[in-house]
Amino acid sequence: MKIEEEQKELKDLFTTYWQYLALKTTCTLNIFDHIEQGENSIDRLSKVLELDRTALSFLIDGLCTFGFIKGKKDGLSLTQKGSLLTEEHPQTLKYACMLWGEEHLTAWQHLEHTLKTGQPSFEFCFQKPFFEWLAKEEAANKIYHKAMFEYARDDYALITNFIDFSTHNVLMDVGGGLGALLRAVRKKMPNLSMYLLETESVIKLLPVNYSNLFSAISGDFFKEIPPLADAITMSRVIHDWNDAKAEVLLNNVYNALPSGGKLYLIEIIKENLKDGAALLNLNMQAICNSYERTLDEYKVLLFAAGFKFICTKPLNSLQSIIICEK
Ligand SMILES: C[S@@+](CC[C@H](N)C(=O)[O-])C[C@H]1O[C@@H](n2cnc3c(N)ncnc32)[C@H](O)[C@@H]1O
Incomplete structure (x- = not known):
């Protein structure tokens, strides 16, 4: 691989957490569930969920780009991948998605502790096993x-x-x-x-x-x-x-x-x-x-x-x- 390609790969890698945390926040705020239930416009979603309209439209742009949502501003719907993150889907992965952005993420942000001491950074952060x-x-x-x-x-x-x-x-x-x-x-x-x-x-x-x-x-x-x-x-x-x-x-x-x-x-x-x-x-x-x-x-x-x-x-x-x- 050329050095420029590796540089690009690295630069992309550094911000992959944006994608994951955008998705995790969408699940935490039940946005996918609301779209599934018919709240299918940014205006409607921001009103029902009491969210900032501009921030929500930026989030929806990203979710469309990454293939979780499709449609226009007032005709949003979920793709198959997006519907896998709704509560009622029989193969739902909504909670699996949310898990890694909670206490696990906090522990990973203090990974240095584990590297320096060999002890769990989780306990360093939360004071309990x-x-x-x-x-x-x-x-x-x-x-x-x-x-x-x-x-x-x-x-x-x-x-x-x-x-x-x-x-x-x-x-x-x-x-x-x-x-x-x-x-x-x-x-x-x-x-x-x-x-x-x-x-x-x-x-x-x-x-x-x-x-x-x-x-x-x-x-x-x-x-x-x-x-x-x-x-x-x-x-x-x-x-x-x-x-x-x-x-x-x-x-x-x-x-x-x-x-x-x-x-x-x-x-x-x-x-x-x-x-x-x-x-x-x-x-x-x-x-x-x-x-x-x-x-x-x-x-x-x-x-x-x-x-x-x-x-x-x-x-x-x-x-x-x-x-x-x-
Ligand atoms: C990693 S989870 C695995 C759950 C499940 N067996 C699976 O494969 O998905 C470990 C399980 O051990 C249970 N557990 C932890 N400490 C326990 C204890 N002292 N007595 C009984 N169960 C315990 C947890 O509540 C948790 O459900």
Whole structure:
């Protein structure tokens, strides 16, 4: 590549956050939802949402250029990409969009702290470990868990193609968020008994009809996991914790399972980090003081807890299922 092309690439890169934050603010202000519901002119939107008309028209110009909105000033509508950021779309990514511009962004703005100390810049900014802080922040807690649900809904949609749950009597998803994985399993396993173990602050966010699909248990997986299931899934959980915490958690999982019971970990194995995920490790350190592990690092933790390693299966282009047995 010519040096001029690289200069251009760099100059474009420096302001890519404008695009993301414009989009994030559009979601936070529910602008896409209002356009979807028929408030389709800048005048109408600025009136209904009490926004500055000039700033709003600059924002809409950008959103048209980047393919989220189409039409003229008084005939705005959403493109397919724009409608993916509305609340009611079945494949919505509205909260996934908002998540990264909240406390994660604050932590990333203080990345120097992590680089200089090896400690999470999140704790430097918010004075508490991430999940402890989240449980006490109602608005942030809702955005985080709805965002995780949106990722999980897509990531685990085909989980039953990879795990044969018919060999189990009872499944428990430990740290299962708003239950996306269990919802995917329920579609194929109408009679399997299923539990979600989560913190009280997450259980409160479950939709009213969840009990038709699974039972919810409020608890702390570092204290005790009730011995109710012969299969446990834990997805994107171990990667939130350092080795000392992960050891306590895996010991509790081991104690909760009967002999022959199975543990299915869903994680990104470090060897597979690439492209857009190449900085995920830095993100995990800055937020949670943790990291994505290699398969060997997972095996060390699993053996220490007493598990037998069975195999890994790729779930999608990034995540793997690590299967083990008590
Ligand atoms: C990164 S999220 C993963 C959620 C879901 N399994 C997924 O794959 O999208 C980690 C989950 O662990 C839960 N968690 C954190 N600390 C916990 C604790 N002490 N006891 C139970 N759950 C906890 C969080 O509430 C959160 O839902």
